[in-house]
Structure formats: structure tokens, C-alpha cells
Amino acid sequence: MTTAVIYHSVTGNTRKVAEAIAKSLSCAAQPVKEYPLDSEADVMFIGGAVYGGRLDAVMDSFLKALSPQKVKRAVLFSTSVKESKAIGLMRDILVRQGIAVDNETFVCKGKFLFFNLKHPNKTDLEQAEAFAQNVMRKR
Numbered sequence: 001m002t003t004a005v006i007y008h009s010v011t012g013n014t015r016k017v018a019e020a021i022a023k024s025l026s027c028a029a030q031p032v033k034e035y036p037l038d039s040e041a042d043v044m045f046i047g048g049a050v051y052g053g054r055l056d057a058v059m060d061s062f063l064k065a066l067s068p069q070k071v072k073r074a075v076l077f078s079t080s081v082k083e084s085k086a087i088g089l090m091r092d093i094l095v096r097q098g099i100a101v102d103n104e105t106f107v108c109k110g111k112f113l114f115f116n117l118k119h120p121n122k123t124d125l126e127q128a129e130a131f132a133q134n135v136m137r138k139r
């Protein structure tokens with residue numbers, strides 16, 4: 001089974017979570033810009049965040065280029081100042097693309113300006129690892 005961990009991270013919070021998830025699955029986290037779109041994944045963990053109330057254009061284009069022939073199942077994660085709007089935005093695009101998206105998602109705090117300093121922290125990253133393990137166990 002092929003598992004991919006893909007993320008887009010402007011300030012590094014989501015990258016840290018992606019790397020923790022990838023470590024727990026013994027694979028490498030890849031930025032969306034480096035992911036070859038002709039690759040196939042049985043499970044793709046996809047991490048993003050909101051900027052100015054929306055997904056970054058890089059993430060938006062990436063999600064719109066995915067197809068159910070290439071991605072069997074998507075699992076979403078995010079970092080955010082408060083609730084993550086990114087999960088819903090990513091889910092909507094993927095569902096429109098016909099890709100199956102897990103109901104279970106992972107979100108933790110991410111630092112922004114003077115909010116959530118030190119997040120994601122060690123506990124957040126351990127919880128991300130446990131989340132990924134749990135997702136894969138349920139398959």
C-alpha cells in the first residue's frame with residue numbers, strides 16, 4: 001500500500017505536523033510543489049492552513065489537479081490559530097474531485113504573530129503521530 005504525506009506550509013507549522021506524521025509512517029513528507037502529480041497513493045495525508053481566510057493558491061491548484069484514479073483516499077490535517085477553516089475548504093475541493101475523504105482529521109494550534117507561541121509543540125506532534133497510526137490501523 002502506498003502512503004503519501006503532502007503539505008503546504010507558509011510559516012512552517014503544518015510542515016512540522018507533516019514531518020511528524022511522515023516519521024510515524026516511515027515515509028517522507030513532501031511539499032505540494034514537489035509531489036509528482038502522476039504518482040498514485042492509496043492513502044494521501046494532506047495538510048494545509050488558511051491565509052487571508054482561504055487556502056493558498058498553491059494548495060488550491062494542487063487539490064484541483066488530483067483525481068480518484070490517483071488518490072484512493074485522503075486524510076486531512078491542519079494547523080490554525082483557532083478552528084481550522086482549512087479542513088472544510090480542502091474537503092470541499094476533494095469531494096468535488098470525486099476523492100474519498102476520511103471523516104477523521106487532525107488539527108492543532110499553530111503559532112501566528114503573538115498567538116499560540118511554541119505551537120505546534122511536542123505534545124501536538126505526538127498527537128499527530130498517534131492520529132496517523134490510528135488512521136492506518138483502522139484500514
Ligand SMILES: Cc1cc2nc3c(=O)[nH]c(=O)nc-3n(C[C@H](O)[C@H](O)[C@H](O)COP(=O)(O)O)c2cc1C
Nearest residue numbers: 009010011012013014049050051052053079110112
Ligand atoms: C499571511 C498569513 C495570513 C493568515 N490568515 C489567516 C486567516 O485569515 N485566518 C486564520 O484563522 N488564520 C490565518 N493565519 C494563521 C495561519 O492559518 C496559521 O498560523 C497556520 O498555522 C499557518 O500554517 P503554516 O505555518 O503551515 O503556514 C494566517 C497566517 C499567515 C502567515
